[in-house]
Amino acid sequence: MTSPKGPLYIGFDLSTQQLKGLVVNSNLKVVYISKFDFDADSHGFPIKKGVLTNEAEHEVFAPVALWLQALDSVLSGLRKQGLDFSLVRGISGAGQQHGSVYWGRDAERLLGALDSGRTLEEQLSGAFSHPYSPNWQDASTQRECDEFDGFLGGVKELALATGSKAHHRFTGPQILRFQKKYPDVYKKTSRISLVSSFLASLFLGHVAPLDISDVCGMNLWDINKGAYHEKLLKLCAGSSGVDDLKSKLGDVPEDGGADLGKVHRYYVERYGFSPECTVIPSTGDNPATILALPLRPSDAMVSLGTSTTFLMSTPSYKPDPATHFFNHPTTPGLYMFMLCYKNGGLAREHVRDAINEKKGDKNPSNPWANFDSVALQTAPLGQKSGSDPMKMGLFFPRPEIVPNVRSGQWRFNYNPTKGSLTETDNGWDRPLDEARTIVESQLLSLRLRSRGLTSSPGKGIPAQPRRVYLVGGGSKNKAIAKIAGEILGGSEGVYKLEIGDNACALGAAYKAVWALERTNGQKFEDLIGQRWREEDFIEKIADGYQKEAFEIYGKAVEGFEKMELQVLKQEAKKNAS
Numbered sequence: 001m002t003s004p005k006g007p008l009y010i011g012f013d014l015s016t017q018q019l020k021g022l023v024v025n026s027n028l029k030v031v032y033i034s035k036f037d038f039d040a041d042s043h044g045f046p047i048k049k050g051v052l053t054n055e056a057e058h059e060v061f062a063p064v065a066l067w068l069q070a071l072d073s074v075l076s077g078l079r080k081q082g083l084d085f086s087l088v089r090g091i092s093g094a095g096q097q098h099g100s101v102y103w104g105r106d107a108e109r110l111l112g113a114l115d116s117g118r119t120l121e122e123q124l125s126g127a128f129s130h131p132y133s134p135n136w137q138d139a140s141t142q143r144e145c146d147e148f149d150g151f152l153g154g155v156k157e158l159a160l161a162t163g164s165k166a167h168h169r170f171t172g173p174q175i176l177r178f179q180k181k182y183p184d185v186y187k188k189t190s191r192i193s194l195v196s197s198f199l200a201s202l203f204l205g206h207v208a209p210l211d212i213s214d215v216c217g218m219n220l221w222d223i224n225k226g227a228y229h230e231k232l233l234k235l236c237a238g239s240s241g242v243d244d245l246k247s248k249l250g251d252v253p254e255d256g257g258a259d260l261g262k263v264h265r266y267y268v269e270r271y272g273f274s275p276e277c278t279v280i281p282s283t284g285d286n287p288a289t290i291l292a293l294p295l296r297p298s299d300a301m302v303s304l305g306t307s308t309t310f311l312m313s314t315p316s317y318k319p320d321p322a323t324h325f326f327n328h329p330t331t332p333g334l335y336m337f338m339l340c341y342k343n344g345g346l347a348r349e350h351v352r353d354a355i356n357e358k359k360g361d362k363n364p365s366n367p368w369a370n371f372d373s374v375a376l377q378t379a380p381l382g383q384k385s386g387s388d389p390m391k392m393g394l395f396f397p398r399p400e401i402v403p404n405v406r407s408g409q410w411r412f413n414y415n416p417t418k419g420s421l422t423e424t425d426n427g428w429d430r431p432l433d434e435a436r437t438i439v440e441s442q443l444l445s446l447r448l449r450s451r452g453l454t455s456s457p458g459k460g461i462p463a464q465p466r467r468v469y470l471v472g473g474g475s476k477n478k479a480i481a482k483i484a485g486e487i488l489g490g491s492e493g494v495y496k497l498e499i500g501d502n503a504c505a506l507g508a509a510y511k512a513v514w515a516l517e518r519t520n521g522q523k524f525e526d527l528i529g530q531r532w533r534e535e536d537f538i539e540k541i542a543d544g545y546q547k548e549a550f551e552i553y554g555k556a557v558e559g560f561e562k563m564e565l566q567v568l569k570q571e572a573k574k575n576a577s
């Protein structure tokens, strides 16, 4: 291979189970990738799937020194592949969201004095006041979440101010618990980074500011004001006070493409980076994902993995306790809307396995073939004629957060003319009917919660997403793609985004390209839109908007909303008795 010509840009992805470094050129072509798998490639850390746990307290956390080891290893990996680091003009990254890193009093000195003859792990393991980073899977902060949720009056008020109600993983509740559990360590903490700004700090050789989008994953940032929320800081800071917490958190530059400074000489001397290489703010992994393509306002991305994530770029800020809003990572005036479900793939797999079992086809070469064909042969909502009730249900093998309900299954018949709902599986041919019902259930929930954010693509056409991009394992299912188009619409259709599991690293690398090559005021969407060759990355896999189907599912959404409310009421009653 001929060596790629510069300038080059690196995007890192510091996720739960691995660190990845991906290098692109100005034309957005990937030229190198190097990975470090935490479980397989690290030494000295008794981790499982990248984390440690303390089950008694529902704690999940990662040793920060592990990430130091990983960074030197990924850079060495890129060097082995032949990357000429002197061509790298910019560095950005994506970090698992909400995780926090606690720097000790010597942090700035140790970061600034990095010696290229020794590893990051050798030199920085002592830079932290606490050696672990609470992880987004941590669930130890119920009490703190209750405090956050109540503090401004209720969950609605908190969501209105910060974009989200309180969640166990959000950094504000995590810091509140940290300062109560480890008051002395908290006092000795000079700075608190998010995983994203931690990564940028390593390259800068001093503690980097928090990112304008990732800061919204803390329940501490007042999105409308564009500043920390003073009252919430007060709640979080405890006796050390607001000013102390503010100085621990530091400023937040508004520009996601800001020039944070040049790479530290450690990287120049050890790997051959140019001293002119610029460090750009790293962002969260979800905000980075929407940068993996020139996502336009009203485009939607649905990630169909073990869990389901729905991401949209939108100019509307309409917070709700069931959803999340973040500042857009690059474009002022836009927001990233996110729905984060715990359930997804597992629920579909249960139905898939039951159908394969029923068909006596336990290990077919394509385990999804029966599921797909049954789902496609079943009429929408199981209605053989318009007078039949609509079949709908909730299928949660794990406790769900959207809506907040225990694990379980609920089946209903809904009569759209009367608006009446009956909990029953009368008339259901199980498990066959459920192939379609489960996919519908997951997509109706997305339509219900995103419907206020889309706009009409043209006269007489209802509001809906422009394009629907499917990513992750479930994007291979033909039935899911077809039903996604029928339920969500998509005036330009349903697409599969073929970037494997590289979305966050790619998004981070594109952010660096944009930050350093933009002309005055040029938007991310415009610069990347001009250079992105969509035929290399996406394939249209289903029709989007179809009038009749969209209308029928519009009625079904009403029933779906009622069904969720009824289940929530029933469960609250059960819990109270």
Ligand code: XUL
Pocket (backbone or CB within 6 Å): 015, 016, 095, 096, 097, 098, 136, 169, 284, 285, 286, 340
């Ligand atoms: C988002 C979230 C996860 C992590 C995964 O709120 O908690 O998606 O960002 O790394």
